[in-house]
Amino acid sequence: MKKIILLFSLLGVLLVSSGCVNEMIGQKITVQNRTGEENIFEDFKEVTQKKQVETAIDIIENANWENAKVEMARYADYQFQFPSKNSSEDKIASYLLWISPNGENLEVITDSDRYVKLTKSDSADLYKILTGEELIK
Template sequence: MIGSKLKKITLFISLLAVLLIISGCLAEMRGQKITVQKRVGEDEIYEDYKEVTQKKQVQKAMDIVKNANWETTKKDMMRSADFQFQFPFKNSSEGKIASYSLWLSPDDEYLEIVTDSDKYVKLTKPDSEKLYEILIEEKLN
């Protein structure tokens, strides 16, 4: 009789542990995505294009953006951005989202990015190629 109760308690504790581990993994994955929107026509109208949810790809894109040589300057671009992308700030309990506007250079060789906080960067060609492939799933030029 005691052995049967002990087995039930052990089973209950095991199931509880598995549920806690799974919920922890889901919480870690939640928010780790990049939302990409594509400009429609010549106006500033954007439609959902895709979501990048593969953890390695998201991290690689975040590293490229984070490690870029950003300039703090108001940059007026000649046309509306080709794409917009967003991802949540890592470790943000407030649910903040980082938003970026992305332009392809006229010769499609590199990417230019502007943030809402007036930061600008022209990515290197290798970083442009990597980021474009992650966000758009196509080769740049």
């Protein structure tokens, strides 16, 4: 009887643990930065802290997006991806990010022709999360 109770207890712990691990999978943001003057990106950072990931996703999802095809004068400074919360599929949301010429705002474009220029506050917060550095130079 003791062995059965021990077995079920162990199974319960394993099931709870695996459920927590599955929930954590995908809760990260992958950041890449542009190298040189070409449109070539290399892995830069992974943001895995749950609070930072949630904050970044909230900034992106609550931004005032415009449905517009925008062509920028130069290649993006960064690109980043994270799992999309709005989809039942395992879809990755991908974004290109530019630092505005004045260095105070971030401009973001999606692959589905959506554009946003973030507020100074949101820009500073998102940049800090994605790079670990302050935005204003």
